[in-house]
Amino acid sequence: MNIIDIAKLAGVSKSTVSRYLNDGYVSEESRKKIQDVIDKTGFVPSNHGKTLRTKKTNLIGIILPKISSETISKIVDGVSEEISKENYNIILGNTDLSIEKEIQYLKIFRNKNVDGVIFVATIITEKHLEIIKQMKVPIVIVGQKVEGYPCVYHSDYEAAYEMTNFLIRNNHKNIAYIGTNDEDISAGINRKEGFIKCLQDNKLKYDKNLIKDANFSQEGGYEKAKELLESRNDIDAIFCATYNMSLGVLEYMRENNIKIPEDVSLCAIGDSRFSNLIHPTLTTIQYYYKESGIKSSRMLIDILKGNCNKENLKYIKLGYNFLKRESVKVL
Amino acid sequence: MNIIDIAKLAGVSKSTVSRYLNDGYVSEESRKKIQDVIDKTGFVPSNHGKTLRTKKTNLIGIILPKISSETISKIVDGVSEEISKENYNIILGNTDLSIEKEIQYLKIFRNKNVDGVIFVATIITEKHLEIIKQMKVPIVIVGQKVEGYPCVYHSDYEAAYEMTNFLIRNNHKNIAYIGTNDEDISAGINRKEGFIKCLQDNKLKYDKNLIKDANFSQEGGYEKAKELLESRNDIDAIFCATYNMSLGVLEYMRENNIKIPEDVSLCAIGDSRFSNLIHPTLTTIQYYYKESGIKSSRMLIDILKGNCNKENLKYIKLGYNFLKRESVKVL
DNA sequence: TTGTATGCGTTATCAC
């Protein structure tokens, strides 16, 4: 079933059908006949034939580390919502945290198999940059700031600073920090720097033994909490760079009857709808993930439409929401 | 950058390049030259040109109600994992719970814009069936059993029966049930029937006032818990057809100082990784969502490959995992 | 083993 079949059934030429499909000049009469045939047959034009001719795929490629993640699926939700308004569809590049697969998808998308790319990034290597530089379609990066490319990211430094400050204001002296891999600029370096800078600004001693790196996971948080709390008994707060890790810390403290926040306060960057149901409710920083999906899509579409005055929308840093709950002891 | 450019650069004809790309007969010499050019240029063939010629898109369309859902994103994870093994990509039809959009995507996918469809279904209307009947590409339905089409779904009736039985064995007499819309066969009707049948089998009185319908959401659970517990004081257990609703019930009970499980037991179908962190830990039924994504993809690929002996893999009913935790009072 | 020619479904150009 193609445009020629429709033309025959409607008794017009395929050009007329094509024009009808693309809002060109078609007489009311032809218009009616064609619509009738389309209704009866349920014809939908082939996107592939169209693409071949127009060079426009109407597809946005989205590359992400893991779709079954609360945060990432929210980003996709935002992207989906926004781009469907403009008649784009999403083609999914789920990399399962493999850098190799990330590169592979970047390569596939690079050469015009899609109109644009949204790249939900974690670690950006030289190899990434090399390929991104060769992109023939526009790309927007989400979650990391990459010089020279449009990106939407979160206030990692600021959020970590404010959380640390909150702990200090509430009389915490020996704050442990469980962070992540420094290859991840946003979640690794920036958050850690916000934490450290705030300690320094408050003239608190900066104790390397109180800073650990884990691997984003709940298990990682559990392990590091164990290391920290078994080796020291003066820790009065644990600040986790990611939400999942704080759940591991929580688990460890429960098992070992360490009271939150009476014995040790706990807080994290990242939130979930369960924060309120867990006991104690967790003091966290909430980011706007769906918003980042929407904003990045908006940028991409603006670029695609050509109405993007280069500079003014290059880097969007989103804010955060400080959710003060029960897991931090306050004065 | 297309196959012709590569041919020129490599000093061969475009057919030779095409053959190279498709594992045809190419001399070692040409092979080398072509590979060199491809490496240098980073060329990736256009999927659209290929599709036009071969009628094979290498795309699987997946239609789902909401990507930012813990259960649904797990299904997509499974689908993604499985189909990428066979070099397919996913095109995402996120309908935001709109039946209209569901129909729209079914129509788009119907006519060969994809090789096959995975439809994560909730409510199946006449309109759905009508369009599915006209599909020109294979479709696999996930989450509902639909006569005449391959599907992968969960043991709704059995799970609800077993959960009810567990409540009864543990001496619960007045069990309230918060269910969902009966238009949803799986989550609405089947679970409710499992509940009711078990009551009857145990000669317990079947009290209509103890059965409520809500709308899947946490807020819905909250509302119905309020209605139930304000109107009656003899209820000793609340069984929710979905996990989200049980969180609402939990919330209500906490606010009103109703002890779980001492005053009223609580349980649900559906689980999350937070079940263990909530207090009290929730007794639930866990389904295998990622598995359903994998299984349905496997079926679809088998159909696409033609090695599907029709009958034997038509309906796959997945099992469940009964997670006995603290929220139900046991003898 | 390689090259030439054709057609897939669509849109855009142009003449009518």
Place this chain on the structure above:
DNA sequence: GTGATAACGCATACAA
């Protein structure tokens, strides 16, 4: 307003 026709990038039948 309409229809004939070329072109998009690729795979493939066929000739060489």
